[in-house]
Structures are given as structure tokens and as C-alpha cells.
Amino acid sequence: MNKSDLVEFISGNLPSLAARDVEVIVNTIFDCMTEQLQHGGRIEIRGFGSFEVRTRRARLGRNPKTGASVDVAERRVPFFKVGKELRERVNHE
């Protein structure tokens, strides 16, 4: 399922809303979440999971082709932790 499938499914379940409007809302949801993570903030969706930003230390990496050392700068990465309800549902508990 991709974003357009999601929009289509939701429009089908909410006939009072135009598909275009649902698309705008779905985009806004993920834009809000991206923005929150950009500010280093945490997102918690009960029953689904939580997102947070973790920092990876700067390190000395290697170019796997040439073997040359390269400095890899400190990086921020998004981290998702699945919520209890969804974890159990995915595992059919």
C-alpha cells in the first residue's frame, strides 16, 4: 500500500469528503511529523508507535571500493518504536 492507495481507501470510507481534500490531509499528517522530527521532537501515536530522533556519533568510515578512510560527520536519524497494540496485532497474538 502506498500513499495514494491510503488516500483512495480513506476517501471510499468517508464519502462526504473529496479525494483531493483527503490527499491534502494525509500529506499534512506526514509533513507535521517530519517537521516535528526536524526540531528534534518526539511523536507518540497511541497504539501505533513512537518516533524520535537519535544521534549517530561522528566516525571514521571507509570507502568500500578504494579502502580510503573518510570522516563521517555526526548524523541524526529517525527511530521508530512500534506500540504495544500494533506489535501484538502484527504478530497475531
Add this chain to the structure above:
Amino acid sequence: MTKAEIIEQIYEKVGFSKKESAEIVELVFDTMKDTLEKGEKIKISGFGNFVVRQKRPRVGRNPQTGEEIEISARRVLTFRPSQVLKAALNGEPIPHEVEE
């Protein structure tokens, strides 16, 4: 940020009523949960992919007692952030998204 704050943002930015905004946000996450429960992956371009993975049983250890225990086979959910999201968090230029 919680679901309530996302609903508030939708209400402010998109101009739907709070009730409508709440209904749609709930439906988005419920639909995603139903889909993942079926084992189907979800790809949100510009954000990331949610993928269900099958794990084989393995031997684990109780870290307190050192006792070995079998961890049963299970299905787990992983999130693979998109290049776009990773770049956004690091203030880098937004790459063109490559289909996976």
C-alpha cells in the same frame, strides 16, 4: 507531539472542523494498522516504509540470570526512513526519491 496535536494542526492548516480532522487522522492510523496486521507493507513517499518482517526462532538469554531461553518465531514491524526524511533531519538538500 501526540495525535491530538496532529489533529490541531490539520484543523489550523487545512481548515476542516475539529471533528472531521479527528475522524480522518484516526482513520489514517487505523487503516495503516489494519494493513500491517495483514502483513502488507506501507510505503509513504518522502517519509518512509513500514515493513513486516518474519523472524526465525532463536536462543536468547535472560540477562539477569544468564539462563538460556528460546525466543519464538515472530512477525515484527520495522520502519525504514526515506532518504528525504533522513536528509531533512540533517539539513541536507532533498534528494529525488528513488523507488524501492
